[in-house]
Structure formats: structure tokens, C-alpha cells
Amino acid sequence: MPDTPGPDLSTIFAGGIRSPNPFWLASAPPTNCGEQVMRAFDAGWGGAVWKTIGEPITNVSSRYSSIDWNGQRMMGLNNIELISDRPIETNLREIADVKKRYPKHAVIASLMVESTREAWHDIVQRSEGAGADGLELNFGCPHGMSERGMGSAVGQVPEYTEMITGWVKEKARTPVLVKLTPNITDIRQIARAAKRAGADGLSAINTINSITGIDLDTFEPRPNVDGLSSHGGYCGPAVKPIALNMVHQLQNDDASRLPISGIGGIGTWRDAAEFILLGCGTVQVCTAAMHYGYRVVEDMIDGLQNWMREKGFASIDDFRGLSAPKITDWNHLNLNFKIVARIHAEKCIGCELCYIACWDGAHQCIHLDSEHSTPPAIEAASRARIAVTPIPKLDRAIESHGLASRASNGRVPHVDEDECVGCNLCALVCPVDGCISMERVENHLPRKTWEDLVNGTPHS
Amino acid sequence: MGAAVPFGFQDNAEVARRFPDLHPAFDSNEALTEANRCLYCFDAPCAAACPTHIDVPRFIKKIATQNLMGSALAILDANVLGASCSRVCPVEVLCEGACVMLRYNKQAIAIGRLQRHSMDYFLDRGGRLPRKSTAKRSQNIVCIGAGPASLACAAELAQKGFGVTVIERRPLPGGLNTYGVAEYKLRPPDSLHEVAMIAELGVEFRFGVSIEDESDLAALERQYDAIFMGIGLGAMHELRIPGAEHAHIIDALEFIARYKTASNLSVGNNVVVIGAGNTAIDAAIAARRLGAAHVTIVYRRTERDISAFGFEYEHAKQEGVVFEWMAQPVAIHSGSLECSRMGSTFQLPCDMVIPAIGQTPLPLLERCHGPKYYSGGDCTNGGREVVDAVADGKRAALAIAKSFKAEHA
Numbered sequence: 001m002p003d004t005p006g007p008d009l010s011t012i013f014a015g016g017i018r019s020p021n022p023f024w025l026a027s028a029p030p031t032n033c034g035e036q037v038m039r040a041f042d043a044g045w046g047g048a049v050w051k052t053i054g055e056p057i058t059n060v061s062s063r064y065s066s067i068d069w070n071g072q073r074m075m076g077l078n079n080i081e082l083i084s085d086r087p088i089e090t091n092l093r094e095i096a097d098v099k100k101r102y103p104k105h106a107v108i109a110s111l112m113v114e115s116t117r118e119a120w121h122d123i124v125q126r127s128e129g130a131g132a133d134g135l136e137l138n139f140g141c142p143h144g145m146s147e148r149g150m151g152s153a154v155g156q157v158p159e160y161t162e163m164i165t166g167w168v169k170e171k172a173r174t175p176v177l178v179k180l181t182p183n184i185t186d187i188r189q190i191a192r193a194a195k196r197a198g199a200d201g202l203s204a205i206n207t208i209n210s211i212t213g214i215d216l217d218t219f220e221p222r223p224n225v226d227g228l229s230s231h232g233g234y235c236g237p238a239v240k241p242i243a244l245n246m247v248h249q250l251q252n253d254d255a256s257r258l259p260i261s262g263i264g265g266i267g268t269w270r271d272a273a274e275f276i277l278l279g280c281g282t283v284q285v286c287t288a289a290m291h292y293g294y295r296v297v298e299d300m301i302d303g304l305q306n307w308m309r310e311k312g313f314a315s316i317d318d319f320r321g322l323s324a325p326k327i328t329d330w331n332h333l334n335l336n337f338k339i340v341a342r343i344h345a346e347k348c349i350g351c352e353l354c355y356i357a358c359w360d361g362a363h364q365c366i367h368l369d370s371e372h373s374t375p376p377a378i379e380a381a382s383r384a385r386i387a388v389t390p391i392p393k394l395d396r397a398i399e400s401h402g403l404a405s406r407a408s409n410g411r412v413p414h415v416d417e418d419e420c421v422g423c424n425l426c427a428l429v430c431p432v433d434g435c436i437s438m439e440r441v442e443n444h445l446p447r448k449t450w451e452d453l454v455n456g457t458p459h460s
Numbered sequence: 461m462g463a464a465v466p467f468g469f470q471d472n473a474e475v476a477r478r479f480p481d482l483h484p485a486f487d488s489n490e491a492l493t494e495a496n497r498c499l500y501c502f503d504a505p506c507a508a509a510c511p512t513h514i515d516v517p518r519f520i521k522k523i524a525t526q527n528l529m530g531s532a533l534a535i536l537d538a539n540v541l542g543a544s545c546s547r548v549c550p551v552e553v554l555c556e557g558a559c560v561m562l563r564y565n566k567q568a569i570a571i572g573r574l575q576r577h578s579m580d581y582f583l584d585r586g587g588r589l590p591r592k593s594t595a596k597r598s599q600n601i602v603c604i605g606a607g608p609a610s611l612a613c614a615a616e617l618a619q620k621g622f623g624v625t626v627i628e629r630r631p632l633p634g635g636l637n638t639y640g641v642a643e644y645k646l647r648p649p650d651s652l653h654e655v656a657m658i659a660e661l662g663v664e665f666r667f668g669v670s671i672e673d674e675s676d677l678a679a680l681e682r683q684y685d686a687i688f689m690g691i692g693l694g695a696m697h698e699l700r701i702p703g704a705e706h707a708h709i710i711d712a713l714e715f716i717a718r719y720k721t722a723s724n725l726s727v728g729n730n731v732v733v734i735g736a737g738n739t740a741i742d743a744a745i746a747a748r749r750l751g752a753a754h755v756t757i758v759y760r761r762t763e764r765d766i767s768a769f770g771f772e773y774e775h776a777k778q779e780g781v782v783f784e785w786m787a788q789p790v791a792i793h794s795g796s797l798e799c800s801r802m803g804s805t806f807q808l809p810c811d812m813v814i815p816a817i818g819q820t821p822l823p824l825l826e827r828c829h830g831p832k833y834y835s836g837g838d839c840t841n842g843g844r845e846v847v848d849a850v851a852d853g854k855r856a857a858l859a860i861a862k863s864f865k866a867e868h869a
Contacts, residue, residue: 070524071493071496071497071524349560349561349563349564350501350505350560350563351499351501351560352503353499353501353502356502375502375503378503379502379503382507382508382513383507383513385508386511387508387510387511387513387851388841388844388848388851389511389550389553389844389847389848390553391842391843391844392767393767394842394843394844411503411505431499431564
């Protein structure tokens, strides 16, 4: 370990919420009670957004379902659980207790009450009275609560969002974050409403409407509640790309731009770094903690610090938003930029997945050393070849047909660089790191975009 | 497997107890995880390495999607003995030896065990071999011998609608699959269940019938439109040294057949196996499993020269088999085997001698003349693996079917 102190992970978010690191637990089962939140802080979490507080609800039994992928569990997780099923007073008492014992950690009260000014005023004052460092307005919950006029029923209508955020801001003394639902055509519409009403920050994204699957024996969808199911909220690694895009949309829009606590498929320090590079001030995690426990935060902190040290970043602000300007509209991309695939023969294991991907899924510019020119003809030729079990006693006289000799690079495909469009597909399907690289071809052409073309700039 | 083993075979629980599976079956989660490791190569080297060209990535992908019925049928489409091959194939030098994962510093996909997973599913559910043609053909074919080559030939022809008879001199079908494969790889009930599937296609089996000479062949020529010779190899070479007439000498194939199918589990305490091929290894390990305290393999050349596969040699060492290299047996005495090495002699305590020094070719094949004859398996390839015999038998069947078509053209 280096002698110098690690890079500083502490954050001050949305004008006043302090936490020792940007890793917060999202409002969800891992933040259901004080005992849990205190264990989470002991494990290293910098903050916790309390499981949403409101008039206690009744949950169903059988609440989660997931998508496994290629033998890996929980690529995506779906839930039909509602907000806290514990009394408001219990939650607030435990918040007070946690804040007393962990004054340096961030505790944010997630709130959802009926849509009246009085109800919101009341819950805001009681939450702040308990010591919450900030408030997160749950306008995103996609199931159950929305049918009662709360959650995403608010977050899908800009006027409601603006009105309720305004009520909250009338009373709140701590920063107010509006949690956004992705289940809307343009997430910026709601962010703009929140900003107009004076919100101090955004939390994005909430879960995505989903039905994870149907049991092919019983024909009943999952999760199964006495033979029926309901759409739930989807989260976990599968949703990260969607969340990153929405975070970027919010950051790229002047009328939406506010401090963002990034949410959606964050399970490692790498995921966190990506959200911060797009401008997030903190990140929130749920599925990874539900899958493996609070201990996942240890590597999040350690990994992020090691990466920051390697890159020379002393604080979160040193790299926050660094990648945001690198995302632009397609119109602004350079049409004269040319890359081609290069296959590094010494690394090739001969699976030929790049070949079939290029032939069936791309532009037919990867070839095999074969007298046959199409995939079916190549396979048919292999099937027509007689193979026998090598038996040393019988094969001494015969020329060795050992597998090593046949395999050693007899199966390395090659790229027709004149035809290659640089789509990346081969490099994406290749199972070996670094075996196929996409390399720039210097064509000495000036930078030219679609916008240049339609505007008739004189480059060409 | 249930109590009812086809062809009247009496299973022996003691044999099963002494020879547990060398490679135990996957449970469904293990199979799913392993299937998902498969890269699904194009023009996969494993499929090319398989003598029957089973489309390995295709059947593995179907395991990953939990389409086990489709997986088994994909295997059977290429190799009607896919169940026994999944257990007896030397996959290390075939499909798994060709796996690209080996060039990625990773373990090869466990193709053999995955194949067994699909085939067990199929057999446990009483799966039936599909027919490849609904037409009833007029020609009748006879397959001599009920080993893997004949079974593959018979199945392919029966699936195409031809009339097929299999003639076998022994009381049970399956050839070496039933009588000669090490018990911890394949048990007779499993071999017989597989043959029963072929019988269900309408193949007629006649047991206890020997085809010995020209007159037998002439009779077959009169009755059948084609004759497939899948007669395997003959008896094992005899040990020609003084004392070899002693009763405690039994050749390796006979020794193996005896414990597998005749419930004769007797074995000496000090056993010497002569030869270092795969059959010698099978016999030596069997002797250990049956209770021999000391089992020695005596081989006249060096470790480097053995014809057994490397993994078989390693397995024998793990089972406690001892090897004597550069040793030539010269005489059998009461209680010992006398060997010579570099001019000097030594005695090995021994109360059972198991020669495993290769099989003699059968002369019958040389008497088969004319366009009706086809052959395959050990009798033509010199003695390879079950999967080679299956490939031979299937190719012969395709040639036979083609010859009929040519006649009609």
C-alpha cells in the first residue's frame, strides 16, 4: 500500500449533503431499518437513502423475480414490493438514532405521501426533525403506489411533479432530490419541472417497468402471487446502459441540469466511475448489495481509489463530468474516421466466431483459408472429411494427424480490410481479450460530419 | 436403471458396487453451467475431430436452452450409439482434445459428460429413434456381429425403411460395449438399453448363430441383398511360453467379459497383466477393483512405447497398478511368473496371469467376395474405438442404400 493518503472520496452533494464517499445505498430493502443501515455504514457505505417512508402499506408474498444469463444469476432483478410497511414514527425514530451514532454519514429520507400540500409539509418537517440530511421525493415507483396516485403517477406528469416539489420546497431546509422514473418518453420533461420548482438535485433512474418471464410449465408469470403476477420494476446490471443514457440526457440539457445521484445497475467501482464521468455527484446501489451483501462496497472504495491514484485524480470532482462532452449527436460524428479489424494470430484460439458473425451479421469481409467461400460449404466440407481416433500403434506409419498441428493457426481468419466497415462486431464476439483490435486507418481525409454535408461545407 | 434390463440380462449389484462411474453424471445445474461455457465455435474443431461428426456446439447449445430432447436427437442424428460413446470415447484425444478452450489456458468443455446428460434424459424417458423415411423398402440387409459397427449400420438402414437382420454368435448384443468395456465407463444394462432402442426400429436380432465358412456366407448371399461384416477381431494372441497351459491364465477380454456378464468375480491375489495397451489397463484396474492385492503390468518395452492412452496409464497408476518395464515373460511357474530383463531374470509372485497382447484378425473377411459385401469396425480398421466403428457402420449403410438406388436408376 502506498504511504500517501488515498485520493479523497468525500462528497458534498446538491449543496449540502456530506458523505465520506459517493457510495450510497438506494432506497430499497437494504435500507429498510436502522439496524441494517448501521451495519451498512460499518461496512463502508457513505450514505443511505431510507426505504421510502409513507403511510404503511401491505406487501404481497413473492416479490422478486430475476433474469439469469448464461449461467449467471440475476443479470436483471424485478420487484413488486411497495414502500416501507413500517409505521412512519418507527422509521423516523430509527433515522434519528442512526444520525446520532453516525453523524458523518448521509441519511436521506425517501418520501411518498398522498398528493396534498398538508401531507407533504407534515412529512418534510418530521423527516428533517428526525435529522435527515436530505429528502428524496419518490416520484418513480412504477407499481402499486402509482395505482393510488403516487410514485410514477406523479413522476410521469410534469405539472404534478412541479406542484409537489414546490410544496416540499416551501418547507424543506435540507436539499431536495427528485427521483425520476425512466418509464416516460422523455425524462427531461420531468427533470425540467423539478428544476422549475426549485429541486436541489435529481436521482436517476428508478426501476424500469418489466415482466421478467413466464413459467413454461405452469404458464404463470414471475413473481407468482397465487397464480397471478403484476408488472414490476427492473434493475440490476442489465439496466446500466439505459441509466447512463438518461443521466447523460439530463446533464446535456440546460433546463434539466442539476446535481445527479446516479442509479441503475451500479455494482462495481467501474460502474460508479462511469456514472461520475458523465457528471454524477454520488451513486446509489441496490441490486449488488441485495445479491452479495453490504460487503461489496469495500472493493468499490478500494477499486475507485486505486484507479484515481493511477489516473492522478485527488478528488471526485477531478474527474466528475469528464466524459460528458464526449457524447454528442450523431450529426457531429466524423464520417471520415476509418477503423478496420486486425486479428492477432498469436492470440487466436480458432473459434471462428468472428467469421460467422461477419458473414451472417455484418459485411462478409472476414475469410478463412478454405477453398469454399460460404459458411455452409465450409461446414459441409468438414463433415465430409473422415476422422478417426488416433491410435499410436496403428498410426505409426501414417503421417501424424495430431490435433495440435491441425489447430495451430490453421483456423485463424483474416480480414479483407478494403471491405471492412469497422463495425466492431468481430471484436465484440471474440472471446479472447486483445485478439481482435480495431485500428485506425490513416486516410488523410479531413474531418467531415453529416451536419457539414447538409450545410454544404466546402471540405469535400 | 429399472429392474428390467433388455435381452434377459441379469444385473449384478456387487459389480455395480465395485465399479462406480469413473465420470459421474452431471446434475442439471452442473450441465447448464458447463453448457454455457461452450463458445459455440463455427465449423467446430470438436465436431470435426469426432469420427461420427456429432454437431457438438449444436447439442450443447440445446442443453443451455434446456431443450434436452432436441439435444439428444441432434446427437443421435449423427451417432446412434451416442449414449455409449458419451461414456467410452477417449474424448481427450477426440472432441475434448480439439476444444479451442485448451488454447486459451482453460479446461476443455466436458463434451462427453454433457453428451451423457442429454442421452440419459432421452433414455430415461423411453425416447425412440426417429425414422428417416416413411417408405418401406423391399431390400433386406444382414449385419454379421452385433457390435457397434453392425448396430450403427443396422440402425441407419432400418431408419431408412430397409429390412435388417443382425446375427450374433453370443447370447447378448452390443459386442465390446456389452462384453469388453471397463465397467466404470459403461455397464451392460446401459449398453443393452441402447441396443433395445435399435431393436424397436424393427431390426431383427438372432443370437447364438455363428457364421463360420463359405457355405454360411453363400446362404446369406442367397437370402439378403447386402451383407455387412462387423465381426470385430478374433481371439487374443496366446502367450507362448512354458507353463502357459496352466489354468490360472485367462486372456484380458475373457477376464473382462466374465466379470461383466457372467457374474464371475474371482480374481487372484497377485495378478500379472502382460501388455500395456488400453485393454491391459482395463483388465489390470478390474483386477484391483475385484480384490487383487497386487496387480503388475509387465511390458517388454519402455513407458514411452505403451499403446494405452496417457489418461488410461495415469488412471492405472492411481488405482495402484505397478508397472515393470523392459520385462519379457519367459515362463510360468506355480505361484510366480519368470521374466527376463536385459539378460537377467526375476520372479514376480503371481497366481493369475492375464495376457493382453492384442487380438488376431479373423480370416472370414478374406472369404467375402462380391458387390454384396460391406464391412467396418475393428475387423477393417485394425481395432480402434467404438466411435470409429459407429462411423464405419453408418458410412457402410449410406453406401448400401446408395447402391440400391443405383440399381434402380
